[in-house]
Amino acid sequence: MSTHKSVLPTTECIRCGTCCQKGGPSFHLEDKALVEKGVILAKHLYTIRAGELSYDNIQRHLIPATTDIIKIKGQKDSWTCFFLNIKKNRCRIYDHRPLECRALKCWDTREIEKIYATNRLTRQDLLSGIEGLWDLIKDHQTRCSYEQLKRFVDALKGTEKDAALQGLLKIIAYDSEMRKLAVQKGSLDPEMTDFLFGRPFTETLKGYGFKVHNKEGTYRLVPVKATKP
Ligand code: SF4
Numbered sequence: 001m002s003t004h005k006s007v008l009p010t011t012e013c014i015r016c017g018t019c020c021q022k023g024g025p026s027f028h029l030e031d032k033a034l035v036e037k038g039v040i041l042a043k044h045l046y047t048i049r050a051g052e053l054s055y056d057n058i059q060r061h062l063i064p065a066t067t068d069i070i071k072i073k074g075q076k077d078s079w080t081c082f083f084l085n086i087k088k089n090r091c092r093i094y095d096h097r098p099l100e101c102r103a104l105k106c107w108d109t110r111e112i113e114k115i116y117a118t119n120r121l122t123r124q125d126l127l128s129g130i131e132g133l134w135d136l137i138k139d140h141q142t143r144c145s146y147e148q149l150k151r152f153v154d155a156l157k158g159t160e161k162d163a164a165l166q167g168l169l170k171i172i173a174y175d176s177e178m179r180k181l182a183v184q185k186g187s188l189d190p191e192m193t194d195f196l197f198g199r200p201f202t203e204t205l206k207g208y209g210f211k212v213h214n215k216e217g218t219y220r221l222v223p224v225k226a227t228k229p
Contacts, residue, residue: 010107017089018106024072024081025100027121035126039096043191044082046073047123049198051146053207058116062207064146068122070195072098123196133196136182140197144175149201153208169219172201172212176219 027035027045034040048054048069053062073082083092091097103111128134148171155164179193179200188196198204202212206224213220 013105015089017084017086019104020081020084020091020101021079023074023079024083025098025104026116027070028099028115029119029121029125031098032121032125034096034098035121039093040072040083040098042195043189044073045070046194047071047196047198049141049146051150052198052204053146058113064150066117067120068124070121070123070126073194127196133186136186137196140175140178144171144197144201149208153210165221168221172205172219173217175201176214177217 031040035042035045048065048071050067051064054065054069055061056063074080075082075084075086080086081091083097084090085092091101099115100112103115105111123137124134127137149168152164152168152171155161156168158164175197179197182188182193182196183190194200202214205212205221209223209225211222211224213222
């Protein structure tokens, strides 16, 4: 019996869990029923909003999202997909896993590359029929867009930097406070806000080179080295 490890290339999924540890999938229209039927709950999802910097697995660098990208949350402070049973190295929803999980073959990425940026599921696809809530989401999107955030961040280097800083702090405060209000007055599950309104600016600003400090409702920016948001 040979003691050498096999060096044959992988040709089928051996369910090693490596891809699931690198992050959950992005959702496509084909996955809509998984959310609608409650196989995957909204509280287990988060949204990367249009214009937000996100890591593109095909282009392998950070680029602004062109539409909503709805993804499965990670576990605790890691990127490991929420649905990976780490002890058993098994997907807890394997028979209902989303399209990207079915398309991903680590030994041949052609299929995932073909579908990766197509037919992305958006919040509009899932929520536009819910009056009131959808209006709130649209209003938040208008007031707290990533295009606006980027304009302020860029202007911090120019002659209008004081006005840009004030503008930036204002939308950070609005983004934070409206989430609290939606939970308190709208009785929303706090775990759903990252899906409904995207991740808060207080978290994503690090991708733009800032950390946000909040002391009793007063927000302050501290420059840091930009990291994956
Ligand atoms: S849904 Fe299942 S297969 Fe897909 S990344 Fe998560 S654990 Fe892995």
